[in-house]
Amino acid sequence: MKPRTGDGPMECPKEGRGYVLRIPLETGERFVLELKADEVIALEAVVKAAAKVAAKNSDAEVRSGTRQVPRGSDGPLECVLEGTCFALRIPAEGGGRVGVELGSAEVKDMASVLSASVSGMPKK
DSSP states (O other): OEEEEEOSOOBOOEETTEEEEEEEOTTSOEEEEEEOHHHHHHHHHHHHHHHHHHHHSOTTTSOOOOEEEEEEOSOOOEEEEETTEEEEEEEOTTSSEEEEEEOHHHHHHHHHHHHHHHHTSOOO
16 A cells, blocks of 8 residues: 545546545545555445444544554554544555544445445455
8 A cells, every 4th residue: 555645536547557545634635555366355344333333423422533553563454533623544465554633424425435446346
């Protein structure tokens, strides 16, 4: 996965041989990751599970807005509710993890964006 920046809506289109996940940030820019097809599928599963948790919590309980957080230590792909937001942590090339804080609405939006990308993938 290679982080980049830009601006615009959340999306995960196929570009070249991979997929590019663009996540809008509170700053008006976007956090951009280049993903392989298997990484999109794994991310979709993790975010869908988080979206189920988000559906059970009111928007008042979970903060809205996204922001990039500093790279953390090595660890698994995860999207977990921590306090008032979801922490999405994605393993990065070269070690460590990149992280983004998401509100309930953003988790639900990401789940549908990733599902659309996965459903458009060629069947094996």
